[in-house]
Amino acid sequence: MADQIMLSLKVNGQSHSLQVHPFARLLDVLREDLRFTGTKEGCGEGECGVCSILLNGRLVNSCLVPAVQAQGGEIVTVEGLADGQRLSSLQDAFLTQNGAQCGFCTPGMLLAATDLLQRNPHPDEAAVREGLAGNLCRCTGYVKIVDAVQTAAREAR
Amino acid sequence: MFDICELHEPETLLEAKRIFNADPGLKVIAGGTDVLIRMQHGGLAGAGLLSLRNLHELEEIQLLGDGTLSVGAMAPFAQIFQSELIQKLVPILGEAAVSMGGPQVRNVATIGGNLCNGAVSADSASTLFALDALLKLQTLDSERIIPMKDFYAGPGKVNLLPGELLVAILIPREGYEGMGGHYIKFAPRKAMDIATLGVAALCRIKDNCFQELRIGLGVAAPVPVRCFEAEAYAQGREVTLETVQEIARLALKPAKARSSWRASKEYREHLIEVLAQRAVAEAVKRAGGCCADEK
Numbered sequence: 001m002a003d004q005i006m007l008s009l010k011v012n013g014q015s016h017s018l019q020v021h022p023f024a025r026l027l028d029v030l031r032e033d034l035r036f037t038g039t040k041e042g043c044g045e046g047e048c049g050v051c052s053i054l055l056n057g058r059l060v061n062s063c064l065v066p067a068v069q070a071q072g073g074e075i076v077t078v079e080g081l082a083d084g085q086r087l088s089s090l091q092d093a094f095l096t097q098n099g100a101q102c103g104f105c106t107p108g109m110l111l112a113a114t115d116l117l118q119r120n121p122h123p124d125e126a127a128v129r130e131g132l133a134g135n136l137c138r139c140t141g142y143v144k145i146v147d148a149v150q151t152a153a154r155e156a157r
Numbered sequence: 158m159f160d161i162c163e164l165h166e167p168e169t170l171l172e173a174k175r176i177f178n179a180d181p182g183l184k185v186i187a188g189g190t191d192v193l194i195r196m197q198h199g200g201l202a203g204a205g206l207l208s209l210r211n212l213h214e215l216e217e218i219q220l221l222g223d224g225t226l227s228v229g230a231m232a233p234f235a236q237i238f239q240s241e242l243i244q245k246l247v248p249i250l251g252e253a254a255v256s257m258g259g260p261q262v263r264n265v266a267t268i269g270g271n272l273c274n275g276a277v278s279a280d281s282a283s284t285l286f287a288l289d290a291l292l293k294l295q296t297l298d299s300e301r302i303i304p305m306k307d308f309y310a311g312p313g314k315v316n317l318l319p320g321e322l323l324v325a326i327l328i329p330r331e332g333y334e335g336m337g338g339h340y341i342k343f344a345p346r347k348a349m350d351i352a353t354l355g356v357a358a359l360c361r362i363k364d365n366c367f368q369e370l371r372i373g374l375g376v377a378a379p380v381p382v383r384c385f386e387a388e389a390y391a392q393g394r395e396v397t398l399e400t401v402q403e404i405a406r407l408a409l410k411p412a413k414a415r416s417s418w419r420a421s422k423e424y425r426e427h428l429i430e431v432l433a434q435r436a437v438a439e440a441v442k443r444a445g446g447c448c449a450d451e452k
Binding site: 021022023024025028044045046047049052058059060061064065066068069112115116130131132133134135136 | 158159160161164166189190193194197198208210255258259260261262264265347348349
């Protein structure tokens, strides 16, 4: 297969075309080539959720996606959640409820929570925990993160 | 970067079979949540991959004319869990599906990939064993339908012929109709963990007697197993606490548990008995029965 391919994709609504190796990890393309460094790398094997993005509307771990599989895709990263300077209600709730401590898991948590609220706008605590089950946090003990998601859901009512 | 030498992404099943027939050395990849991780760890280095991800025809979950529930091999676990057909006819498979990984993994990991890995811990496998499921396998010019037990050859090994693909999982009507079921996954964490033990129990109850009982175990032996002695014992017996306890004791018979860093052999055997009892008791309840001693 070719050493490089022309990859065309949309990130946070903006189109990009770039030369990449077809089997580069989408995570690396986003971070290194396109400099969307909000998406982090944790375990690199689909366990921790910190590299979560929305790819064509589906929550996935970008460390387990070869770049070629994002051809023509639409991606949302944490940089795409705010509307200019206006934070999304989830981001706002993470701030007011202290849902972030060290902050490393926060981008993945926000994406997973965004995905959850799209599917289930008013989740109970169990549903929030289920929706965030693929994201590890080693600081908060999750309670404040769950609070933040439920606060955002309440305020959207 | 993934150490992949070539990647085929056919758009149709026929095309996939042609490619695989021409080059049976290709490694088949479905959702990639196992294969790509193995590659990250240096396994399968330089492999050529045959990706089935564009074969949307294999994602369908449908009820066939004879009442068989057909689950496409490429159906992701999220879709299985959300499927109304699954929720209505085989809720136990939904339970097993949602016990797997987290949302990110369930969005891409497929039931076919889960089975073809041959992992004894596969959450769908013990449940499908208990459901008497059949597997539809196809090569370019042949098709065979085999029971689950003939598919598992050993730890991580399945009986697939060169160039053969798993296309669907078939659950015959007798496998699920009128059955109450329960799947218990035992693992240190509730999410993103691999089962230390998995127990799937299904039963049909009439006049508070077992008309039929089926129990599948995961991680109890080198391959998923059925508990035929326990099942035969239950046949026709009244549901009582003693009966269920004896069933759980007999559920140990097919076990060949081993010690690993996850759990010792002794602990796994303890789990089989305790969890089999719980799973059967809950399955009985869902099938409309009642343990006499609880009345």
